[in-house]
Amino acid sequence: MAKEVELICTACPQGCTLTAVIENGEVIEVRGYNCKKGIDYGIAEITDPRRMVATTVKVKNGFHPLVPVYTDKPVPKPLIPKVLEEVRKVELTAPVKINTVVLENVLNTGVNVITSRDLPAKE
Amino acid sequence: MALKNIYDVVVVGSGPGGVAAAIEAKKNGADDVLIIERDYELGGILVQCIHNGFGLELLKEDLPGPAYAQRFIEEMLSLGVEYLLNTMVLDITPNRHLFVSSREHGYVEIEARAIVLAMGCRERTRPQIRIPGMRPNGVFTAGTAQRWVNVEGYMPAKDVVILGSGDIGMIMARRLTFEGAKVERVLEIQSYLSGLSRNLVQCLQDYNIPLQLNHTVKRIMGKNRVEAVEAVQVDDKWNFIPGTEEIIPCDTLLLSVGLIPENELSRKAGVKLDPITGGPYVDETFQTNVPGIFAAGNVVHVYDLVDWVSEAGFEAGKRAAQYAISLRNAESRYIPLKAGKNVRYVVPHKLDKSTLAQEDIRLQMRVTRPIEQPVWIEVHDGENLITRKPEKYVRPGEMVTVILKTKNYTDVSKANSLTIDINPR
Numbered sequence: 317m318a319k320e321v322e323l324i325c326t327a328c329p330q331g332c333t334l335t336a337v338i339e340n341g342e343v344i345e346v347r348g349y350n351c352k353k354g355i356d357y358g359i360a361e362i363t364d365p366r367r368m369v370a371t372t373v374k375v376k377n378g379f380h381p382l383v384p385v386y387t388d389k390p391v392p393k394p395l396i397p398k399v400l401e402e403v404r405k406v407e408l409t410a411p412v413k414i415n416t417v418v419l420e421n422v423l424n425t426g427v428n429v430i431t432s433r434d435l436p437a438k439e
Numbered sequence: 440m441a442l443k444n445i446y447d448v449v450v451v452g453s454g455p456g457g458v459a460a461a462i463e464a465k466k467n468g469a470d471d472v473l474i475i476e477r478d479y480e481l482g483g484i485l486v487q488c489i490h491n492g493f494g495l496e497l498l499k500e501d502l503p504g505p506a507y508a509q510r511f512i513e514e515m516l517s518l519g520v521e522y523l524l525n526t527m528v529l530d531i532t533p534n535r536h537l538f539v540s541s542r543e544h545g546y547v548e549i550e551a552r553a554i555v556l557a558m559g560c561r562e563r564t565r566p567q568i569r570i571p572g573m574r575p576n577g578v579f580t581a582g583t584a585q586r587w588v589n590v591e592g593y594m595p596a597k598d599v600v601i602l603g604s605g606d607i608g609m610i611m612a613r614r615l616t617f618e619g620a621k622v623e624r625v626l627e628i629q630s631y632l633s634g635l636s637r638n639l640v641q642c643l644q645d646y647n648i649p650l651q652l653n654h655t656v657k658r659i660m661g662k663n664r665v666e667a668v669e670a671v672q673v674d675d676k677w678n679f680i681p682g683t684e685e686i687i688p689c690d691t692l693l694l695s696v697g698l699i700p701e702n703e704l705s706r707k708a709g710v711k712l713d714p715i716t717g718g719p720y721v722d723e724t725f726q727t728n729v730p731g732i733f734a735a736g737n738v739v740h741v742y743d744l745v746d747w748v749s750e751a752g753f754e755a756g757k758r759a760a761q762y763a764i765s766l767r768n769a770e771s772r773y774i775p776l777k778a779g780k781n782v783r784y785v786v787p788h789k790l791d792k793s794t795l796a797q798e799d800i801r802l803q804m805r806v807t808r809p810i811e812q813p814v815w816i817e818v819h820d821g822e823n824l825i826t827r828k829p830e831k832y833v834r835p836g837e838m839v840t841v842i843l844k845t846k847n848y849t850d851v852s853k854a855n856s857l858t859i860d861i862n863p864r
């Protein structure tokens with residue numbers, strides 16, 4: 317029996333309402349998308365939902381005490397708390413450059429956690 | 440950095456709208472472009488918006504706020520835009536003089552041929568939505584909490600209720616959850632979500648944070664710190680529905696109840712505001728009713744996407760540059776007349792060179808002191824004598840006249856200024 321699930325696409329700010337048609341645990345059709353990203357989102361959201369994660373990392377002697385970081389690719393949703401736990405262990409020393417890898421291949425996901433700005437040292 | 444007396448374009452605010460305006464002003468031929476920021480770093484609100492989702496439209500990339508800001512700030516600086524930090528614009532006049540207070544320069548007046556207002560917006564606060572109850576610590580706007588958590592490293596909450604389903608509120612629901620807080624729920628007085636649907640999914644539903652539509656806060660409880668809020672359901676006229684009250688224990692109430700364009704300065708400059716948007720009335724070039732004063736970004740109306748703010752900034756910056764250049768060209772037709780040796784003043788103070796091509800121009804002046812001997816009234820451009828006239832004597836009580844003739848046009852047209860000296864013969 318086919319089952320229909322309503323989803324809201326998060327691929328861009330348009331937020332299209334999608335319908336994923338699922339049969340035997342597989343997505344056989346996605347409806348309601350305005351672009352191809354919607355199809356990929358619809359399938360992934362049922363089979364392997366992923367999210368970008370953004371948080372902060374402590375910085376010694378920084379202009380601010382924290383530097384913002386994010387995952388360079390989406391990570392599997394169930395792993396988000398563990399990714400945050402790993403990131404929380406990191407401490408950098410200023411100055412820090414943008415796009416610095418602070419965690420490589422976090423939890424073997426193939427995803428790197430990188431900084432999202434330059435952070436100069438405290439003056 | 441040494442300040443100039445006059446800039447082609449001065450931009451107020453270094454958020455995404457201001458930075459975009461400065462970039463396009465420079466690219467469209469404005470020579471001196473100055474951006475003024477009251478904070479101690481450039482970037483505006485993007486500095487604290489560490490979540491991604493910026494740049495999807497404009498850059499086709501999914502960037503966090505700080506990365507988006509840095510991209511444009513680097514471009515702006517590489518184009519040679521000057522900037523002031525720790526500097527507050529206190530007043531702007533309709534003829535485009537800015538009075539600023541700067542840590543580095545003190546109190547200064549700066550003149551601009553064109554101004555771009557890019558002050559952004561402010562969050563609505565508790566007094567603006569009039570929530571009854573006690574007034575304990577623990578009631579913050581979502582953006583204030585965002586600044587503390589993301590930039591300054593403070594964690595202001597353990598147990599949170601959020602009022603308003605604006606994007607910043609939903610994003611902070613997720614952010615505070617990441618940092619270990621419990622977000623009890625989000626209350627929204629309207630019957631619909633006020634932010635983006637994607638944020639409902641990725642900020643609330645992902646973390647099982649309930650959203651209650653048609654609900655608001657009836658009362659804040661707690662003496663020193665928030666201890667609870669009383670939530671209530673409302674009807675379609677926002678009247679409380681008796682019997683639906685519920686006390687939710689919490690230590691923090693975050694407000695995400697709308698943004699208001701920040702236009703105190705615009706008003707001082709004589710800019711007319713639209714009561715619906717709260718921002719200036721603008722034409723398609725983002726020029727306000729005051730000629731030469733433009734406005735871009737959330738100062739005009741509140742945008743959903745930073746990409747659109749940047750686009751508005753690009754347009755305003757380009758048009759500001761065009762305005763400044765046309766003004767500069769008009770100015771360059773004129774040269775000043777300066778009172779030189781023994782001359783107190785000259786009228787006119789400046790002259791349009793092209794007039795001299797058509798007709799003679801009478802210059803009149805008074806001397807500083809009597810010279811009781813024959814003198815030359817000499818008009819020169821700093822190096823070359825252009826014309827001179829003899830007088831038997833000069834006295835302050837008797838006005839002196841010299842005629843600049845059309846035959847002097849060729850010499851005058853090459854001059855940057857004219858000076859009149861009176862020397863003994």
